[in-house]
Amino acid sequence: MGPLETMKKHYEQRDVAAQKWKKQGGKVVGYVSDDCPEEMILAAGLFPFRISGDPASGTAETDKYTESFYDPSVRSILNMLLTGKYDFLDYLVIPHASDSILKLYHQLWWIHRVDPSKQFPPLHLFDIVHTRFWQTGQYVRDQVRALKEKLEEWSGKEITASALARAITIGNENKALLKQVAALRASEPAHLSGVEALQIIGSSMVMLKEEHNKLLSQFLKGASQLPAQEGVRLFIEGSDLDNSQFYELVESCDATIVGENSSWGNRYSDDPVDPSGDPFEAIAERYHLRPSRPRIQSIEQRVAYCVRSALEAKAQGVIFFLYEWDPAPSWDQPDQAKALEDKGIPSLSFNMQKYAMSDRDRETLKKDVKQFVASLSKKKKH
């Protein structure tokens, strides 16, 4: 199996590497969102595994305990926790990355309160809070310290500065390689589809990073042989998409997704950890200051990031894809669309979208995407 196929397999069967690690006697720490310092988990000798939802898994168990109107990907994660899909996790770190993710932390506690038969892995809340102020940085530093202590308790060994520095080096290498992958998409013509890009990037979060780096290096060596992607170049903005269903739909309409503002996409490889100085300080600074967290970034920052990224990816158009009950990015959308228009980049917006698409949803979306793509093709010819 070639490197791309291997990464694709890990994206589609996300627990393969973690299960293998467990069989070898290792312990797996699940974490939610990209706001958790995975480098620290690795430095503790544990397997960092980013958990995600799954549109095909339904929400029947979640529906018994929670309302329907919050981030559907988080609802899906809860359903998977309740139905045993994540039983292989030894521990779980939940960062205060968004309201919905914080709710998940509270829900796990309350579910156990109303139904003590429900058990979950031991939890730790990483309280990353919101702003980039210096005072907040002090608080985040304390949170990094608390996470360190918890991981040491779980692993039974100290996280040394040298172990963390090594994990940072591995993680930064991964980000640098992923930036080369992003460049393949930004080139004209693009040499990678959006679906393939999601598979490459997403697999990085469910595999051991060193192994992923080897696969990426192998893959990039053969990159010159990759076929050109001829579709209309599109950039995706909006909700974090932890699956490829929308990308598959869009790319079946003579389009290629050349970039996105998503923590499951190109944004994941932004902002490497500063390798100089104290590694714990560097981790605290990176997770406190990195600017690209959509739910806490200002509209102005989100507009700038969207426009810059779309231009860098040489996108001909932008599609906003916003899940229902994911309000924060929806507040950015009117200003983002306006700023893109000012730069001559047309956009199409899909609001209040379902996490699990029905056939009817697909048909409607496809029709609109095709129309949008056709208008962009026409524009290009003129």
Added chain:
Amino acid sequence: MSAAKGVGDQSKTGPVKDAKPLKSAMAAAQHQKEWFKNAQERVRAGEPFCLANADTPHEIFLAMDDIPIVMMQWWSAIISAKQLSGYYFDRMGDKGYQKNVCRYCALPLACAIEQDPEHEPWGGLPKPTLLLAQLSCDVHTKVFELLARAYNCHFFPFEYPAPAPSYPRWWERLEDDWEEVIGSHVLDLRVEETKALIRYLEVSTGRQFSHKTLLEIMELENEQEEYFKKIRNLIAETRPCPVSLRDQLAATMNLQWHRGTQWAVDHTRMFYEEVKEKADKGEAVCKDEKIRLMWIGRGLWHNTAFYQYFEEKYGAVFTNSMYLSIAADGYIRHHHGDPLRALASRHIYMGYCLRDPEWQLNEAKRYGVNGAVMIVASNCIDSVGNMFIKMVLEQGGVPVLPIYADVVDAREWKDEEIKAQVSQFIEERCMP
């Protein structure tokens, strides 16, 4: 859900009402109007003015020679009560915002974007010179950024560190043991932020913060909130219920906006004395009270008359809501020589405490309710978790009916349908 039998056909023959509006509630409402008018004049004359979320320390502004401050949620309720929410949300939609935007916090924004004071209630909100909120919701960052843009002023955000899922029986500990209940690391951060706010206000307004005044304010507040506790306890134990929920809401909230002043202490005492007199005389919302109901969630600001319908139809009285209860259980702080830290502990998790299922159950038991009606706004993340309130109350023997509606947006309120739901709930689950 099918309509319950006899909807609307018993209103003329139901239990006799014996409720006269509370004088203290009317006086508080009148005072609020006068205060607002005065604030408009002061701001016009060049004084600073702050628009803030309700879970922020307005005491700081009071301790700086009384800088006028208005709460977003109060303003939202006023716009809603004037039946203007539909107009403003339609305008938001015209500007490209999603249909399901958060209503409660976004209504003042919708109003601000329009910049049409003549259309606004009470002659319009003065132009703020500062915005203040804690970031207890992802959307606050966005709403306040847009407000700052609309008003061309600064937004001062407080962090919102994550609360613990639950602190057992916090309502019995907060007054004295607030450090332990809230957590030192959280208070350290909030105290630093509060000091930064004070410095910012001193620099930007030229006014001096008075520690002595803050001490006095904290004492006055404790005195006032003790009255609220007496009122809450009195209403909870009195059968039949002496004060309608509508009156409770009006009196409590208008008095709370002025907490920390001698006026508020005096009028809360008046509120207590009036309730006591009613209880002593046996005056009641319904002489023939049959059912006691609890209202869970925010007040139904666009239709506070809703509660009366069930009094007339079934002798079902809404006896309590979170507003008076949190005044009794969530505000009093013995500061142990550190008023700023005690103040920080008052506001930071107030919203979280309000939605604590264990506290809600405790209040349901205290009032001896037969059931609870819980309003759930699907556009607000704060409503996520209400199902646990339902589960905990029902495990505790209190049936709960969730109704899905917004407290400030009347456009989606289906009056007959919701009355039918509540009627059916009363008939099938609450009647003895």
